[in-house]
Amino acid sequence: MEKREEAKEVVEDEEQVVNPWEVSAKDGGKIDYDKLIDKFGCQRLDDSLIQRVQRLTNRPAHVFLRRGVFFAHRDFSDILDAYEKGQKFYLYTGRGPSSEALHLGHLIPFMFTKYLQDAFKVPLVIQLTDDEKCMWKNLSVEESQRLARENAKDIIACGFDVSKTFIFSDFDYVGGAFYKNMVKVAKCVTYNKVVGIFGFTGEDHIGKVSFPPVQDPYFRMTRDVAPRIGYHKPALIESSFFPALQGENGKMSASDPNSAIYVTDSAKEITNKINRYAFSGGQDSIELHRKYGANLEVDIPFKYLGFFLDDDAELERIREEYGSGRMLTGEVKKRLTEVLTDLVERHRRARALVTDEMVDAFMAVRPLPNMFN
Amino acid sequence: MEKREEAKEVVEDEEQVVNPWEVSAKDGGKIDYDKLIDKFGCQRLDDSLIQRVQRLTNRPAHVFLRRGVFFAHRDFSDILDAYEKGQKFYLYTGRGPSSEALHLGHLIPFMFTKYLQDAFKVPLVIQLTDDEKCMWKNLSVEESQRLARENAKDIIACGFDVSKTFIFSDFDYVGGAFYKNMVKVAKCVTYNKVVGIFGFTGEDHIGKVSFPPVQDPYFRMTRDVAPRIGYHKPALIESSFFPALQGENGKMSASDPNSAIYVTDSAKEITNKINRYAFSGGQDSIELHRKYGANLEVDIPFKYLGFFLDDDAELERIREEYGSGRMLTGEVKKRLTEVLTDLVERHRRARALVTDEMVDAFMAVRPLPNMFN
Numbered sequence: 001m002e003k004r005e006e007a008k009e010v011v012e013d014e015e016q017v018v019n020p021w022e023v024s025a026k027d028g029g030k031i032d033y034d035k036l037i038d039k040f041g042c043q044r045l046d047d048s049l050i051q052r053v054q055r056l057t058n059r060p061a062h063v064f065l066r067r068g069v070f071f072a073h074r075d076f077s078d079i080l081d082a083y084e085k086g087q088k089f090y091l092y093t094g095r096g097p098s099s100e101a102l103h104l105g106h107l108i109p110f111m112f113t114k115y116l117q118d119a120f121k122v123p124l125v126i127q128l129t130d131d132e133k134c135m136w137k138n139l140s141v142e143e144s145q146r147l148a149r150e151n152a153k154d155i156i157a158c159g160f161d162v163s164k165t166f167i168f169s170d171f172d173y174v175g176g177a178f179y180k181n182m183v184k185v186a187k188c189v190t191y192n193k194v195v196g197i198f199g200f201t202g203e204d205h206i207g208k209v210s211f212p213p214v215q216d217p218y219f220r221m222t223r224d225v226a227p228r229i230g231y232h233k234p235a236l237i238e239s240s241f242f243p244a245l246q247g248e249n250g251k252m253s254a255s256d257p258n259s260a261i262y263v264t265d266s267a268k269e270i271t272n273k274i275n276r277y278a279f280s281g282g283q284d285s286i287e288l289h290r291k292y293g294a295n296l297e298v299d300i301p302f303k304y305l306g307f308f309l310d311d312d313a314e315l316e317r318i319r320e321e322y323g324s325g326r327m328l329t330g331e332v333k334k335r336l337t338e339v340l341t342d343l344v345e346r347h348r349r350a351r352a353l354v355t356d357e358m359v360d361a362f363m364a365v366r367p368l369p370n371m372f373n
Numbered sequence: 374m375e376k377r378e379e380a381k382e383v384v385e386d387e388e389q390v391v392n393p394w395e396v397s398a399k400d401g402g403k404i405d406y407d408k409l410i411d412k413f414g415c416q417r418l419d420d421s422l423i424q425r426v427q428r429l430t431n432r433p434a435h436v437f438l439r440r441g442v443f444f445a446h447r448d449f450s451d452i453l454d455a456y457e458k459g460q461k462f463y464l465y466t467g468r469g470p471s472s473e474a475l476h477l478g479h480l481i482p483f484m485f486t487k488y489l490q491d492a493f494k495v496p497l498v499i500q501l502t503d504d505e506k507c508m509w510k511n512l513s514v515e516e517s518q519r520l521a522r523e524n525a526k527d528i529i530a531c532g533f534d535v536s537k538t539f540i541f542s543d544f545d546y547v548g549g550a551f552y553k554n555m556v557k558v559a560k561c562v563t564y565n566k567v568v569g570i571f572g573f574t575g576e577d578h579i580g581k582v583s584f585p586p587v588q589d590p591y592f593r594m595t596r597d598v599a600p601r602i603g604y605h606k607p608a609l610i611e612s613s614f615f616p617a618l619q620g621e622n623g624k625m626s627a628s629d630p631n632s633a634i635y636v637t638d639s640a641k642e643i644t645n646k647i648n649r650y651a652f653s654g655g656q657d658s659i660e661l662h663r664k665y666g667a668n669l670e671v672d673i674p675f676k677y678l679g680f681f682l683d684d685d686a687e688l689e690r691i692r693e694e695y696g697s698g699r700m701l702t703g704e705v706k707k708r709l710t711e712v713l714t715d716l717v718e719r720h721r722r723a724r725a726l727v728t729d730e731m732v733d734a735f736m737a738v739r740p741l742p743n744m745f746n
Contacts, residue, residue: 203565209583
């Protein structure tokens with residue numbers, strides 16, 4: 001099962017661009033997720049499926065499921081069938097470690113994966129593609145590996161179960177069965193094919209051209225190739241994009257620290273970023289706001305609460321009050337500041353407890369005798 | 374130091390084609406080695422250099438040096454300088470294991486490498502590119518690895534010193550520092566560049582496109598890239614092509630067992646192949662032969678003796694006698710049969726003594742404390 005990464009492949013038409021390196025809608029509009037589902041040929045993760053997850057796992061669906069953050073899938077129902085029959089499966093996700101600190105958008109797949117691991121009690125493999133970042137971001141091998149280890153600490157801080165979780169760095173782990181698999185996959189994929197999927201040019205270096213077989217997240221390719229070399233297709237769960245503070249059409253970018261809230265931000269920085277940069281759907285004056293209410297479709301504080309405020313009832317109340325103009329942007333921002341300060345503070349405390357020995361334990365190549373218990 | 378493989382890169386003009394997969398001269402002519410040296414920008418391995426090798430190693434130059442089988446080099450004199458100063462260097466060669474049994478052409482670089490190891494007393498690394506053959510020949514991973522191990526036995530039978538020699542299979546050994554290096558190299562080489570060097574098309578799979586960083590023998594590329602990632606350029610020694618039995622313009626091909634003599638051929642097969650298939654430069658009748666003598670430029674039995682008959686005086690005598698018509702093709706073929714039967718029989722005996730434990734010993738990832746002794 002996988003998240004987010006599927007949509008990393010290429011959809012480009014006159015209205016929106018979604019590829020591994022860029023997400024944008026035309027004319028400041030929003031990403032049309034129905035169109036994405038249509039273009040990518042995946043299925044909506046609809047209410048009946050969510051109900052089935054709740055029944056099978058005997059616990060409430062995660063807020064990211066209830067609120068449609070994870071909105072689409074491929075073959076997820078096959079996984080639920082397997083689970084129902086007591087068949088084994090495992091979770092896979094990954095991260096390209098290009099930055100020192102994660103922002104909230106980076107945390108989302110790991111928070112959700114933690115829920116999936118707890119709910120289904122299954123093994124989890126987390127791939128850190130330090131080789132990818134070395135090649136795409138022009139980092140040195142050593143710096144990419146250092147970032148992979150730093151990011152592993154943030155990931156471990158999300159609370160994964162070490163008896164069921166294997167985290168690896170490509171630079172450390174490529175070889176053996178992994179390398180044999182890379183060769184098998186590479187044989188199935190022509191240059192023209194990767195140009196079609198990823199848009200490489202002749203001036204791209206051959207590291208990029210040959211990278212897709214290294215990284216599972218190139219899922220449309222993987223789903224094409226897997227059956228040809230005797231494996232199951234991976235089932236996928238796909239999330240919507242987490243917006244920048246500046247709005248749906250902004251970009252969370254390491255070069256603009258004010259575009260995102262990082263897990264290393266202080267309470268003061270979080271307050272400041274939300275107050276100064278979070279795009280508001282509120283009206284220009286209190287009078288107009290009281291009259292028309294906030295435009296929740298574009299309001300970032302409300303959207304962020306949709307991701308991170310657990311309490312459904314409170315979120316509904318804010319939707320009502322803010323949308324009708326009875327609640328002001330300042331109040332919503334204040335609530336979001338509380339929620340995110342709390343989230344980041346909890347993450348920071350958890351991360352501070354992650355020792356080098358714990359990183360070694362998660363990354364050790366080892367038997368996992370209890371991985372399905 | 375390297376052999377043979379340099380010329381595996383691409384030279385194509387109106388008169389001859391030399392690339393990693395094809396060697397041919399126009400109109401049945403011979404490969405023009407002066408032109409190759411010129412095109413590839415390497416240096417002739419001339420007599421003064423050979424004299425220097427003899428002086429430094431205090432032993433006669435190998436027959437392959439004396440007879441110009443290894444005819445060109447890059448920076449070999451730098452290696453001799455290093456040797457003279459007591460600086461360390463090592464030998465590297467390899468083989469793509471695509472066939473069960475080696476033929477005589479395959480043995481040449483290993484016979485010469487054995488001489489170099491003995492003469493300079495240096496470590497040797499032998500790369501078996503089973504991944505390459507898996508991708509190019511469409512062999513399975515398992516079959517490629519099996520062939521690598523079989524070929525390793527033939528290589529070990531050439532007499533290498535296990536305390537100074539490391540043989541590895543890519544499928545087993547890619548990973549760690551090797552993989553990091555592959556990524557560093559890949560970053561330096563664009564798709565357009567490999568198309569220029571190797572002639573890939575868009576329909577080639579990305580395994581081929583990305584393979585050059587795995588294998589050192591793509592030496593012009595390696596010599597371009599090595600200094601950019603902080604390494605010495607490899608020095609190279611290049612051999613001429615070993616001709617097929619059918620003549621300079623024939624091909625030694627696994628699909629035509631009569632095109633080459635294999636180390637698995639019986640004495641009877643060797644006799645038969647030489648008598649029936651070895652292209653003769655002798656004249657059509659004894660009378661004409663006595664009158665004009667053999668054309669040694671195209672005569673395969675004489676060429677093969679140039680590779681494998683150790684005795685310089687005897688070779689000179691045959692050149693005289695056969696070239697002047699006093700000696701007949703049948704006599705030369707008989708002498709070649711003796712030489713090759715002896716060579717193959719010695720190889721077979723040596724190979725029979727190579728146990729699985731010896732293969733394991735050569736291929737073990739291990740310290741080599743005496744590698745420079």
